[in-house]
Amino acid sequence: MSNELISLTVDGVEVQVPAGSTVLQACESIGVEIPTLCTDPRLDPYGACRMCVVEIQPGPPRPMASCTMQAAPGMNVVTDSKSIKDIRKHVIELQLQHHPLDCPYCDQAGTCELQDETFAQEIHQSPYETVPKAHPEEILNEVILINHNRCILCGRCVRICDEQIGVYALDFVHRAIGTFIAPAQHKEMDCERCGMCIETCPVGALLSRPFKHAARSWQTDKTASTCPHCSVGCSLLVESRHGDVVRTRTNGLEEPANGILCAKGFFGHSYVNSDDRLTKPLIRRDGRLEPATWREAISHVSGALRGVIDRNGPGAVGAVGSPNCTNEDNYALQRFTRQVVGSNNVYSQSSGFHETFHALASVLGSRAVLRSQSELLESDVILVVGADIGQTHNVVGAHIKRAVRRNGRRLLTATRLAGTLDQYAAASVRVRPGGEAALLAALAGRDDLPESVTGASDTALQTMRDALAAAGSVAVVWDTGVWTLGRTEELAAAAASLTQAFADVRLFPLAERANTVGTLLTGMAPDMLPGLRPVTDPEALAEIEAATGAATPQDAGPSLADFLAGDARALYVMGEDLIGSAGDPDSMREQLADLDLLIVQDIFMSPTAEVADVVLPGASFAEKGGHFTNFEGRRGALAPAIIPVGDARPDWEIIARLAAAVGNDFGWRSHEPITAELERLWRMPDIEGSEPIADLNGALSQANGSEGFTLATEQHLYTAGVTGRHAPSLALMLPDAVAELNPADAEVLGVADGDAISVASHAGALNLKSLVASRVPRGVVNLPDRFLDAPPRRLDPAGPNGTPVQVTKR
Amino acid sequence: MPLGSGILKGFATVFKVGRRKPATVMYPENVRDIAYRFRGQVGMRRDEVTNGLTCVGCGLCETACPNDVIRVDTSENSDGTRAVDRYLFDVGRCVFCYFCIEACPVDALQRTHDFHLVTEDRRGLLIDGFKMIEIYEHDLENRPLQEQNIGPGTRPRLWFGDD
Ligand code: SF4
Ligand code: SF4
Ligand code: SF4
Ligand code: SF4
Ligand code: SF4
Ligand code: FES
Numbered sequence: 001m002s003n004e005l006i007s008l009t010v011d012g013v014e015v016q017v018p019a020g021s022t023v024l025q026a027c028e029s030i031g032v033e034i035p036t037l038c039t040d041p042r043l044d045p046y047g048a049c050r051m052c053v054v055e056i057q058p059g060p061p062r063p064m065a066s067c068t069m070q071a072a073p074g075m076n077v078v079t080d081s082k083s084i085k086d087i088r089k090h091v092i093e094l095q096l097q098h099h100p101l102d103c104p105y106c107d108q109a110g111t112c113e114l115q116d117e118t119f120a121q122e123i124h125q126s127p128y129e130t131v132p133k134a135h136p137e138e139i140l141n142e143v144i145l146i147n148h149n150r151c152i153l154c155g156r157c158v159r160i161c162d163e164q165i166g167v168y169a170l171d172f173v174h175r176a177i178g179t180f181i182a183p184a185q186h187k188e189m190d191c192e193r194c195g196m197c198i199e200t201c202p203v204g205a206l207l208s209r210p211f212k213h214a215a216r217s218w219q220t221d222k223t224a225s226t227c228p229h230c231s232v233g234c235s236l237l238v239e240s241r242h243g244d245v246v247r248t249r250t251n252g253l254e255e256p257a258n259g260i261l262c263a264k265g266f267f268g269h270s271y272v273n274s275d276d277r278l279t280k281p282l283i284r285r286d287g288r289l290e291p292a293t294w295r296e297a298i299s300h301v302s303g304a305l306r307g308v309i310d311r312n313g314p315g316a317v318g319a320v321g322s323p324n325c326t327n328e329d330n331y332a333l334q335r336f337t338r339q340v341v342g343s344n345n346v347y348s349q350s351s352g353f354h355e356t357f358h359a360l361a362s363v364l365g366s367r368a369v370l371r372s373q374s375e376l377l378e379s380d381v382i383l384v385v386g387a388d389i390g391q392t393h394n395v396v397g398a399h400i401k402r403a404v405r406r407n408g409r410r411l412l413t414a415t416r417l418a419g420t421l422d423q424y425a426a427a428s429v430r431v432r433p434g435g436e437a438a439l440l441a442a443l444a445g446r447d448d449l450p451e452s453v454t455g456a457s458d459t460a461l462q463t464m465r466d467a468l469a470a471a472g473s474v475a476v477v478w479d480t481g482v483w484t485l486g487r488t489e490e491l492a493a494a495a496a497s498l499t500q501a502f503a504d505v506r507l508f509p510l511a512e513r514a515n516t517v518g519t520l521l522t523g524m525a526p527d528m529l530p531g532l533r534p535v536t537d538p539e540a541l542a543e544i545e546a547a548t549g550a551a552t553p554q555d556a557g558p559s560l561a562d563f564l565a566g567d568a569r570a571l572y573v574m575g576e577d578l579i580g581s582a583g584d585p586d587s588m589r590e591q592l593a594d595l596d597l598l599i600v601q602d603i604f605m606s607p608t609a610e611v612a613d614v615v616l617p618g619a620s621f622a623e624k625g626g627h628f629t630n631f632e633g634r635r636g637a638l639a640p641a642i643i644p645v646g647d648a649r650p651d652w653e654i655i656a657r658l659a660a661a662v663g664n665d666f667g668w669r670s671h672e673p674i675t676a677e678l679e680r681l682w683r684m685p686d687i688e689g690s691e692p693i694a695d696l697n698g699a700l701s702q703a704n705g706s707e708g709f710t711l712a713t714e715q716h717l718y719t720a721g722v723t724g725r726h727a728p729s730l731a732l733m734l735p736d737a738v739a740e741l742n743p744a745d746a747e748v749l750g751v752a753d754g755d756a757i758s759v760a761s762h763a764g765a766l767n768l769k770s771l772v773a774s775r776v777p778r779g780v781v782n783l784p785d786r787f788l789d790a791p792p793r794r795l796d797p798a799g800p801n802g803t804p805v806q807v808t809k810r
Numbered sequence: 811m812p813l814g815s816g817i818l819k820g821f822a823t824v825f826k827v828g829r830r831k832p833a834t835v836m837y838p839e840n841v842r843d844i845a846y847r848f849r850g851q852v853g854m855r856r857d858e859v860t861n862g863l864t865c866v867g868c869g870l871c872e873t874a875c876p877n878d879v880i881r882v883d884t885s886e887n888s889d890g891t892r893a894v895d896r897y898l899f900d901v902g903r904c905v906f907c908y909f910c911i912e913a914c915p916v917d918a919l920q921r922t923h924d925f926h927l928v929t930e931d932r933r934g935l936l937i938d939g940f941k942m943i944e945i946y947e948h949d950l951e952n953r954p955l956q957e958q959n960i961g962p963g964t965r966p967r968l969w970f971g972d973d
Contacts, residue, residue, distance in 0.1 A: 104868035104915045213892040216869040
């Protein structure tokens with residue numbers, strides 16, 4: 001749309017709209033309501049339903065669909081003539097001819113556009129003989145079903161899946177009165193389970209199976225919040241009823257979600273009301289964890305903490321924050337540890353993001369790293385390296401596909417596994433697990449790296465280099481999941497070398513979890529303060545003292561490993577499973593069991609909580625206020641949708657109560673004062689890049705060329721760690737811990753889908769189920785990360801990606 | 811007015827009223843006839859096929875109720891239809907406006923003449939759909955009376971059944 005304005009008349013009123021607007025938009029801009037059925041602001045005009053007809057003078061002597069008609073200067077639009085009203089009424093009457101009208105038990109009732117229009121057109125009796133269709137409901141997959149009888153063939157589902165998600169899983173089949181919606185091309189439905197077709201369906205035809213008959217749409221409380229599952233930070237509308245979260249849906253068209261969600265956002269909320277939630281504080285008595293009241297738990301913890309501090313000094317106490325908790329929760333924990341306990345032993349786990357950030361910031365400056373999604377989507381060439389972003393950060397993946405199709409961006413994929421992004425890519429190569437940094441270095445100009453290392457042929461490399469060289473701007477995107485473990489330095493160096501080889505290279509290391517960036521910026525590190533400033537920075541220390549009225553210790557703490565191996569006597573773990581995520585869980589368990597005091601605050605029992613002295617039940621994302629910081633550094637607000645289950649309390653509140661119990665009341669009675677306090681200290685990091693780019697000569701870890709399998713570890717679209725395992729609808733999509741194998745490899749091994757197999761490396765073995773998936777190249781076995789019972793780290797604590805493994809049938 | 815005439819008037823009234831049949835009866839041994847438009851406890855029809863609640867769980871009664879009396883919890887049956895897991899009715903809050911009855915699209919909710927709602931415990935006033943079926947069926951003898959004035963045109967004269 002250009003900025004040029006044109007003027008036309010709607011029902012006698014002069015309207016000015018930008019050239020290129022539709023007549024419908026022109027009418028809406030002055031509040032003239034036009035009924036529509038096939039329009040969705042996320043979709044292109046389509047003109048399927050003819051509800052939106054208007055008369056146009058001068059113009060064709062027949063009613064025109066205003067949604068597809070472009071506004072032209074001097075047009076005279078009539079929206080409310082008798083004949084227009086008759087047509088609208090007729091459209092609905094014709095729709096109702098075959099419509100079952102089972103509104104009393106239709107899940108869409110209350111938000112149904114057909115129902116609303118039936119009322120608006122005051123239709124009480126059909127002038128036609130009505131023959132409702134009577135097809136049985138058809139189950140499309142674990143979470144989606146379709147009731148063909150209610151479908152009005154508006155095509156919104158088909159279009160949203162294609163235009164917005166880039167999947168095209170649904171289509172019309174057959175013709176005329178026999179038309180219905182079915183998996184595209186009569187194949188099994190190739191669907192990413194984002195639920196957007198359900199959401200856009202104006203009637204109760206496409207339905208969510210988890211939500212089916214759970215509540216009536218008008219009975220739910222709607223709370224705007226932010227998705228807790230990954231670092232995209234999509235905004236959500238949480239719908240709850242009687243203390244249960246019954247569904248989540250999109251909330252507005254704003255960045256970063258731009259009006260869509262992925263499977264985790266749409267279906268992944270049910271962990272909130274899982275029966276496995278921790279609902280009471282537990283205190284270990286005679287070796288057993290037993291339920292206790294909050295009063296007991298708080299006094300127990302404060303007494304025990306005091307004991308440790310008196311005996312061993314504040315340096316013996318540490319705290320681990322969590323990328324699953326809000327900025328406010330993490331800030332509260334670090335303030336408690338720094339100012340009440342008096343030590344800088346504050347930690348958080350990020351599976352590689354923090355390291356990547358620091359490595360890149362020290363070379364290129366921090367402004368080069370935390371950039372907005374719009375900068376990503378506006379780059380001429382988008383290069384996706386390593387993990388398939390369509391799986392790990394699905395919504396960003398969908399936006400990339402759209403940017404390629406709509407805005408002519410060029411996409412290059414250098415992912416380990418095939419994915420839906422490849423269909424949109426101008427060029428793609430299958431990088432060898434472990435060869436990601438080498439591939440980046442090769443793209444930046446190194447020519448001594450053979451195909452056996454990078455996985456890319458010379459011609460493929462040259463095509464990609466040419467595309468990069470021709471671009472005015474380049475976005476390099478990679479997920480910083482567990483695969484970057486042990487490789488963050490070389491990856492960062494290789495990515496940084498690209499910035500020298502090509503013009504305007506923007507780096508997007510995408511953090512893994514909802515608040516991984518927040519843990520970085522709230523100072524969950526032994527050497528960094530909130531606002532990401534060193535603990536020795538006198539200016540920062542003074543600012544914090546001004547904001548909080550208390551002093552902060554100035555000596556940086558040791559790393560978590562050093563702390564646990566050294567002085568540690570007490571550890572406060574919030575929302576993190578140290579044992580489950582450790583490379584060597586047994587030695588981690590020993591270290592933790594050895595402590596005098598282990599406090600675990602979480603929403604589910606975990607291996608770490610099992611060895612704790614005190615377990616405190618925290619609140620899930622739907623039960624507390626605060627903010628998550630997404631991969632761009634943008635803060636997305638959470639708001640409490642339901643009262644916490646059982647005796648669970650918001651994490652910040654537990655910490656505030658504890659602080660008050662040891663005589664240091666922070667004065668927080670809601671999360672807002674914490675937000676305000678943090679606001680004073682919050683800043684986007686401003687680190688100058690001063691160090692030279694590391695020389696990668698010879699330092700590149702070589703992808704192995706051995707005969708066996710190479711391990712890839714990337715998150716599956718349907719895995720979301722602990723919360724995902726406890727969300728029944730997500731667990732349905734991928735029930736067991738799996739190892740993904742190429743069909744040809746599976747055949748050689750004699751393994752069928754779902755067979756029990758074992759994957760063994762030099763460091764250990766895991767027993768899993770096989771998942772035969774053509775997205776996996778030959779010779780590679782992919783272990784989706786974040787299954788609780790099969791963490792790939794166990795196969796190589798130093799960094800499992802690229803590790804040689806043997807796969808055997810059990 | 812002569813002194814004492816007030817007293818005489820009083821005596822006269824007592825004498826006159828005292829000879830009348832009392833309007834009150836010894837409840838609960840005796841129960842008065844009920845105006846057939848009387849609004850008693852809301853009952854529920856039994857579904858003839860399933861022998862359970864007729865309710866389809868649409869939640870309209872819950873929405874129509876101005877006093878938050880009703881709560882319907884539903885889920886999905888294995889055949890895809892809606893199961894009513896729980897139908898709760900808090901008699902203690904009900905003002906017998908009968909909005910719920912009017913809202914019900916399947917006529918599951920029905921008027922009854924039952925007003926014997928006493929309990930010794932507030933919690934006894936929280937009844938479920940099956941208790942409502944019991945109330946409805948127990949009250950079936952009053953159906954003909956209730957049905958007399960369904961529909962327009964009822965004359966006020968007919969407000970009391972037997973008079
Ligand atoms: S789709 Fe709409 S009109 Fe049709 S039964 Fe459902 S609520 Fe009623
Ligand atoms: S859930 Fe998403 S991917 Fe699947 S058919 Fe619907 S829109 Fe397409
Ligand atoms: S299923 Fe829904 S969205 Fe799809 S064509 Fe039918 S009515 Fe439209
Ligand atoms: S992309 Fe990430 S933030 Fe967005 S809905 Fe999916 S899991 Fe949630
Ligand atoms: S209105 Fe009738 S069918 Fe609907 S929930 Fe109430 S009793 Fe059940
Ligand atoms: S809204 Fe214009 S044709 Fe459907």
